[in-house]
Amino acid sequence: MDVFEAIxxxxxxxxxxxxxxxxEQIEKILEAAIWAPSAGNLQARDYIVIKDHDTKKKLCESALNQHFIQEASINIVVCANEERSAWKYSGRGRELYCILDAAAAVQNILLAAHSLGLGACWIGAFNDGAVSKILNLPRxxxxxxxxxxxxxxxxxxPPPRFSLKDVSHINRYEAKRRTL
Ligand SMILES: Cc1cc2nc3c(=O)[nH]c(=O)nc-3n(C[C@H](O)[C@H](O)[C@H](O)COP(=O)(O)O)c2cc1C
Known part of the structure; x- marks a missing residue:
């Protein structure tokens, strides 16, 4: 699949x-994730693969009961590794770069799943503390x-997107009226 088509x-x-x-499909998807860019190539992210029904059910409850979490064959929880990034980049690593490293991996996962004929969804609405507890995540x-x-x-x-002319600026920012 061509990259523009996949996107x-x-x-x-x-x-x-x-x-x-x-x-094998899970491995291909994770392989795509690890090749995402990361600040200083520190790869400040980790992946938890959830196959177990009971854990999926708990995750679902921690995420506003978004039912498809427990319906899906698996879930991957992408985590930002704050310490790995802070080691080199201090506060900017802990507060920003590790989040961006993880987000880049998420996008690769979504595209890889799609190119394998699978479906996926980025879920951000969940209770951090509850998820950390369910998955036994360290500090x-x-x-x-x-x-x-x-x-x-x-x-x-496809849901609508802003048009290019509404969100792109040449040389300097110009205020624009945006409509979907
Ligand atoms: C940071 C972030 C958080 C999201 N959280 C959720 C979520 O909790 N539940 C959900 O159903 N979709 C969630 N989405 C998916 C968006 O709703 C979706 O990407 C958007 O509506 C565009 O649709 P598309 O992905 O089909 O292009 C999230 C996406 C992002 C990037």
Missing amino acids: KDRRSIRHFKPNPITD GLKPIAIIPIGYPEQKPN
Whole structure:
């Protein structure tokens, strides 16, 4: 799949078929994640793969009961590793770079899943403390995204995007009226 096609055709999937995905597919997706860019190549992120039904159910409850978390074959929780980034970049590493490292990995995961014919969704609405407890995360590992992944049961229409002319600026920022 061409990269532009993958970027444009990828959609957030919130309904999944019950079919399980394979360990080989999971490995390919994680492989895509580790090749995402990171500040100073510190790769200040870790991945927790959730296959267990009970853990998915708890995660679902910690994320406003977004039902598709427990319907998905697996979930990947991407965590920012604050200490790994702070070691080199102090406060900017702890507060910003590790979050960006994790976010870049999330995007690669979404695109890789899509290119394998799978569906996924970036979930950011969850209770950090509850997720940390469920997954036994140590201090300094901050959950950034829950990503349910499975075979898609829907093909949503693309939601609108701002037009290029509304959000792009040449040489300096110019105030614009934006409409969707
Ligand atoms: C930081 C972030 C947090 C998000 N949190 C949620 C969420 O909690 N639940 C959800 O269903 N979608 C969530 N989304 C997905 C967005 O709703 C979705 O990307 C957006 O509506 C555009 O749709 P598309 O992904 O199909 O292009 C989140 C996306 C981002 C980037």
